[in-house]
Amino acid sequence: MNDDHQNQNEEHQGPNHSPTSPPETRKYSLNFPILLFLLGVTTLLFASQLPVFIQRGQRLPGPQYFPTMLGVFLCIAGVVELARYLNCRRKRSPGCVDQVSAPSEKLGFGARIERVAKNWGNQSVALLLVSLLIFVLVLPSLGFVLTGVLFSLVMLLRLNAKPLPAVLLSVVLVVIIAFIFVSAFRVPLPRGILSLPF
């Protein structure tokens, strides 16, 4: 089963649509090939520092062998993806979906960054990740119960939940999770400075 593209399935596969030929759109962005290439280069750099494996005077595949192969492939993949992106921009094909701008638009770098930053979805994702990181950072000191309730409350309120159900759900959820893991499976969740039961 493929978990990816579930949304695409939901979007595209209506009752009148042929099940064997989903409409093909391909997403391209400039940052993807660049990141891919950088990942490949970084892999090659670190792999080159790994020791070589010599047996009976003969150099054989050692620790650096496999990562080097992968690094080379990722560099090539980055170049191929960059070529595809440029081709997509040049042709302005309707099948090519740029992540930031429409094929007909010519946005500058600053404008592209601004558009990404102002996007509601991107802001929500950023807020969730920052909250999650803060949750994990304070988890050892404040304990699971307190941080768990606070985190789920903040998230629920941000996601348009009403205050009272949000408080109730947060408390019930944390207590149930703590019960399952601490009491049933003997997993010691962080208790923190307050030394709460969990």
Add this chain to the structure above:
Amino acid sequence: MVELFVQVMHPSILFPWFLAMLFGIFAGATPGLTATMATALIVPISYYMPPLAGLAMIIGATFTAIFAGDIPATFLRIPGTPASSAATLDGYQLTLQGKGGYALTLDLICSALGGLIGVGILIFVAPPLAQLALRFSSAEYFWLGLFGLSMSAVVSKGNTFRGIIAASIGLLVSTVGMDVTTGHPRFTFGQIELLSGIGFIPAMIGLFGLSEVLKLVSNRDALRQPSIASAVKISLRGAFPVVWRNKLTVLRSGGIGTVIGALPGAGADIAAWVSYGIAKKLSRNPEKFGTGSDEGVIAPTSANNAGLAGAWIPALVFGVPGDSITAIVVGAMLMYGLRPGPLIFEQSRELVNGIFLIAVLTQFMLIGVGLLGIKAFGRILQLPRNAVIVIVLMFSVVGSFALQNSVFDIYIMIAFGIIGFYLEKNDVPLPPLILGLILGPMVERNLRVGLVRTQGDFLPFLTRPVSSVLAIALFITLFGGPILRLLRGLLSRYAKKS
């Protein structure tokens, strides 16, 4: 056999098994939670149980979740899991005609029958295949691993090349930690936690759990989508005769589903679509497909559960998962100290028989649990999406932490959540990545051990009979399509000229 039956019916196995099936209903029927995610969330819990109880939980949850995904697919035209996409077609049309309960009852019976067909094939095919696999050397396992990865990339919807990129990233992640042969640390950057490699469980929870949550949160419209509650009428008596009249469709779809599921990388969703397409082509009334036809419900729903059973064949026999669910299963088995592969049929025969028995019994239990699930559906869908998001987040955090009581693992989970979200935004499929992470050590170890044995000569990898067949299969898988397209283009040009 009686002893084994008594053993699996012991409350210490039966109770968590049943609870996991209920969780499977919840996860499958809730859009945004997938069968893979359900498995990912169950593995950390099952770690604290005996292997058979843990596997019963995983088997129970996954088969139930695949069926339960059809529930919102039938009522709302929103597949609960990707494997239920094909069930949106005729099932939803029947709902529009006021026959949603009937469609789901039909679906439930066919899911159980499809699962039985798949498990039956698994029981009869796996042991002889394992005998064959015992003769495999490093070269065969190397090609088998690569073949599994390439298949997962090719059948991933969208772009094959990006599937290969995902598999490569997974392979790269698998190299973190101590080197598989020399023990030298690689890419650990001085972090002791990384010496044992990137934790499979937190990485998987991040890729399938957190990334899905990020996707949901970034879509304002999805958050506002209303859930519905509807009274559901169920009649097993009315559905059985219809299934009997379409027994050939059930058998054929179950068989096709198992074969497709057994192909590494293909899964229940592809099995369902192909079965639907074939059923339509062979039907006496193809024009009724898409308008609420019984066959249109029976074919994909028989196939998706059979596909799941089929995916266990390569996972058990070769240790090469057939899809993302069995990828997690293989990871979980390794975590329990079991090594999936041909030797498991000799070394842990009783456990394998236990798995077979549990898989068969799950199909019977599915009828009862499924009926409960359909009834409870209205209430489950009443849960607002924001609540589902927070529940998944909390379980993701605690599930990542629980395995080693390590906060570091939570950071790994978050990192992989971001990676998964970013990659999916760029149309890069995630199953090849997780397959790469799991198969990485096997592929690298067999490549290097084989090369050390041959003093660096790659030729024996190509000259052994099974190796050469696998290498050719890999070549055809990756380049067969483009070569065919090129030939067709040349032929059409030639035809125009002449």
